[in-house]
Every structure is written in structure tokens, then in C-alpha cells.
Amino acid sequence: MRQEPPPPSPTLEDVAKAAGVSRATVSRVVNGIRNVDSALQDAVRQAIAATGYVPNRAARSLVTRRAGSVAMVVSGADDESASFPVEVFTDPFFGRVVGGIVGFLRPRGIHPLLMFAETAEARAQVLTALRQGEADGALLVSTHAADPLPRLLSEAGLPAVLFARPAEPVPISYVDVDHRAGAKLAADHLVARGRKRIATISGPLDVPAARARLAGFRDAMAAHGHPFVPSAEGGFTSGSGEQAMERLLAEHPGLDGVFVANDLMAQGALPVLRRHGLAVPDDVAVVGFDDSSAATACRPPLTTVRHPVEDMAAEMARLLLEHVEQPEHRPTSIIFEPALVVRASS
Amino acid sequence: MRQEPPPPSPTLEDVAKAAGVSRATVSRVVNGIRNVDSALQDAVRQAIAATGYVPNRAARSLVTRRAGSVAMVVSGADDESASFPVEVFTDPFFGRVVGGIVGFLRPRGIHPLLMFAETAEARAQVLTALRQGEADGALLVSTHAADPLPRLLSEAGLPAVLFARPAEPVPISYVDVDHRAGAKLAADHLVARGRKRIATISGPLDVPAARARLAGFRDAMAAHGHPFVPSAEGGFTSGSGEQAMERLLAEHPGLDGVFVANDLMAQGALPVLRRHGLAVPDDVAVVGFDDSSAATACRPPLTTVRHPVEDMAAEMARLLLEHVEQPEHRPTSIIFEPALVVRASS
């Protein structure tokens, strides 16, 4: 049993020879361009099957100037922890994003390249990969508001779409949820539950999403006849939610409902209520935001505002392909409607 | 403000001109080939910086016949559920795999392409992508033992490395954990805890890993003077663990320790013990296998056998690159030692 040299895979030329036509004709058939006699089409197809031809992507990319793949970048702000990927992947949120992206890309024969950009070095690598044409553009999911990558991508003129609006204004496309509408869902729900003394824990007010949630909540409460809503600012972390809840209770011990601007802070707030002898939801109803893993990990599980993550992710992919095809396309933002998920906390 | 036409990115030619050398010399510098006069090297480097040159990957791939990327394939056996990606990503196990792979690949400038292969159509798409040279090889993580993809990859002669040995023998490389050694850890631990009437719930015995865990457990128990260990066969699912536990208790109501061949089955077994009035770990000590998300989700949290997943995943990547560079390389298997993680269940 001798070792055969690996047979060179057939090229367009081989197929053309087998079908008795020119390379161009084979190329036309392969790429589904009409204006090819159907008899010839059949001949070409047979020759393709006979030779086992598959087009060479590198050669194709070289002339079309398209990689035919996109980067899926998970981006943080200088998170040095080596376990960055593990943590990211454990959150169902990211799984939903991937599901939405793959659902859109797969029927089009496009695969996402997975890249992490949590340090300056990693960000540089991402930019290099894109400039080299390894991918045609980037789908960016940031874990921190201060992520510098959106600006870098924008300045490099690379096609990109973000999940969520960037903290600083950057001329770049993004999808986002209607934070105001989500906050209104929470307000309407708390009022419908008969709560009278309602307060809120907001996110950090330098983050646009946090401001929008607070404004939306206040507006909706005003419409319900509550022009003044006590609030405490948190930092979107569990610990900050804990502290904010303490402050709120110190000033408004009689409150019976809280809208917490994200689930993580709500997770921090719940034990504080318990320590103060307040039962959830009997004494105080709690509503979170995001429907993250924290929402179901809480006791009781959180009523929360859920993003249509899969739809948003699919739209990111669609938008990115649009930008890739039309480099002059202007930055676009697309806003989605959230939904309320009612669980035991209210 | 007129719309500028996008400036064409500089090529080797441009750099060569700027540096006053030939394309070949620039190429040598870019690819770190010695035998280039250091004065010229400097000139070239300056020209590269001045022009902002980055090599075109498609052109490079065309001649080197290397994509410079690898596929990371998550593969099931005809799992039609649309939420396949979400479920996969929610398990910390997969996050650890990704972490290990990226940790190895990233310093080498290689990015993984994410692909899912849970249906026949998706598998065909994966094979096509690889044949087209979109990736140089595949890192395969199967969620089911009966996955047909390993054989397809092997028959297509495509470089690939599996996580875990395939159920049917296929000439293909893989990394795996020493299941026998893991089972021995469990046996030693239960005996050390003073348990006398120890039983086991095995996995499906057509799966090699399940057989190895059972055999390893029996051997270790025999060495401890327990030549006969009651066992019940499960199917690696929570439900099957429940049923197996019922059968075990029916025949051996006095047991005080159980080794369950994976965490999922242990998760099913725990409520059964509770229903029978048996406290864990006081009446019955339970040890699982895998250290999956189920292990920490259980009440009480499971003592379990943990795979060095990150190391295994990194080794997969290393092995794959070896196969890519040496197509004649023979299929290789590399076995890792597991570790016992002690939690409240024992």
C-alpha cells in the first residue's frame, strides 16, 4: 500500500475542459448568472459533478475583494481576566445573540469569525484582521459602555454594526432596544399591580441607555399621576444595586414598588429588601430590565423587560451585509420594542 | 465636501517602490525570512509604516494554499431545535472549550470560524466550507455520541480533531479525559468518606466513555475490597438518571453512596433520593462526572469529576495545526487526567 500523493483538487479549467466550454462559462454557471444556454448548463453541471469541483475561496476573494465572512467581536474595556471568554459564553444573552446572527448568516453561506477584544493588543489584532480582509466587517457586542473599539472601527472606515448605541457618539450603525418603551412597560405594570409608592434605581447616568430608562420611567409614571418618582443612581453592578436600595429605603421606608434599571442591580437589591423585613412581591414589587441570567437566578425570579435579542442580532447581520455591499451607506440605527416578562417578583 | 473615492489599499508593489527594492524583498521582510540586508530591512519597514501596508490574505492564501483560520464546529445528531446555539452556549463547558481554543490560537494570529452542524444540511455546509478552503481544518465538539460528522470529515481527508473519542471507531485524532482514572477518583473518595454500600449509575454502554467509567469504577472498588458493585444503566439524561436511581433503590435500599456517571443523571437522581427520605450527603453520598452546569445547579451542589477542559481544547488546536502542516500525520489521541471537585453532595 503505497502513499499516494494528494490529488490536486480540480479547478475551473479542469471543469471547462471536461465540459468542452470556456472557464468563463463554467464560472457563470457556478455563480448562477443567466444568459447561459441550458444545454451547456447541464453539461457544465455534469462536469462539476464528475470532477468533484468546488470553487477556491481565496481565488474568488482575491478578485471580488470580499472575504465572504464576518467577524463577531466580543469586546470589553481592558478586562484582563483570562476567563473572559468563559464568562461571556455562560450568559444566555450571548447565546441568543449568536443564535440570531447564525440564523441569518447561515442560509447565506456565511460563517462568523469569533474574535475577542478585551485588551488594547486584542483590539489591534481585530483591526488588523479586518484590514487584511479576513472578514468583510464586524458585528460588535460590547460588555462595557466605555469600549474604545467602535470609534477605532469607525475611524478605520471598516463596516461594523454594534449591539446597543455607543456611550460616546460615534458615526456607526447599531441596533438597540427602545429603552423608554421598556421602562414604560415596567411603570404600567407596577401601577396595574396596585402599587402606590413607587421608586426606581437607575443605571449610571453617563450611559445613554440608563438615562433613557430613567426618563421613560418618569414620563410613564407622570402619565399615571405620579409626577415625582424617588430614584437612586447605581452602576449597573450587583453591589451598586445593593447600595442604591439601601439609600432608597433610608429615605422612603414605605415604598411598595421598585423599577431597577437592570437585572444585576435588582439581584443586589433583593437581599437588602429581605434584610429590612420586606417580602417580595407582597410588600415590595420589583421589576428588572434585560432578562439576563440574573433574572432567573434571583429569588424570587424577576419580572423583567426582555429585549428581542435574536431579532436584533439578525438585524445586525443584515445591516452589516448592507454596509459591506454599499460602502457609502450611512450609519443607521434600528430600534426594537421590548416585552415584559412577568415572574414572581411582582 | 465632495465624496472621495475610497483610496485603494497599498500593495507589496507600492511598498517596494517606496523602499526602492523589489516585491520579493518586501515579501521576505514581511514574512520574517532572513537573508535580507538589515539596511534594506529598515528601509522596507519604514516604507511599510509610511504606506500603511497590510498584506492581503486572499492573495496570500491563494499561493500558500492555507486559509490561516480553523473551523470550530459544534455538532449534534439531527437536533432540529432552532435554539441549538443558545443551549450550547449556555453551558459553561462550551465557554471553557472556546477559552482554551482561543487562548492557543490567538497568539498565533488565528481566529476560529464558528459553525453549527446539527442537521444533514448543516453538515454538508461545513464540509463544503472546508473543501473550499474557508478554514484549514476543524475542531469538533459533538453533543451526541452518534454524530456522523467525524466519519464524514475523515472520509473527506480533511484535517480535524475531536473533543472526546468517537463512538464508532473512525481514523481521526481526538483528545479525551482518562475516564477510568476519573471513576477511580470517585471510588477512592466514596471509600475515604467511609461509605460501605456503594452503587453506580452508568451511562449508555454503547458509548465508550460510559463503559470506561463503569470499568474504572469497578476496578477501583475491587481494589478497595468491593468486588461486586450494583449498577443501573442510564442514558446520560436527567430522566434516565431518575429511573436508574429508582431501580437501584428498589434492589438496594440500604445503599449509602452512589457514583453517577454524569452530572445530568445525578441531577435526576437527587430528587429521587429525597423522595425516599434519604438525605444527601448524610444518608447517601453522591458523586457525579463532568463538572457541568448541572453540578452547581443541583441541591446540594455535586461533588464531581472535572475535565481539564481548557488544556484539552488548547491541545486540540495544537494537534489540528500539526495536521494542517503535515497532511500525512497519523491520527493521534491524547488523554488528560481529570480531577475531583468536592462539593456538598458527599
Place this chain on the structure above:
DNA sequence: TTGAAAGCGCTAACAT
């Protein structure tokens, strides 16, 4: 050590 030149396999503009 350096340069000249030949392709890698494909698409697309142009000619027929």
C-alpha cells in the same frame, strides 16, 4: 543577498 518572472484559481470587461 537581491531581482525578475511565473503562476496560484478566479471574475469580469471586452470582443465576438
Place this chain on the structure above:
DNA sequence: ATGTTAGCGCTTTCAA
């Protein structure tokens, strides 16, 4: 409707 041909940008012999 089909064929001819000129590259895409790079690596790599082969000469010098």
C-alpha cells in the same frame, strides 16, 4: 450567448 484575456496581490523558484 460564449470565448478571450487581463489582472487581483502574493509567494517562490530560478538567475544573477
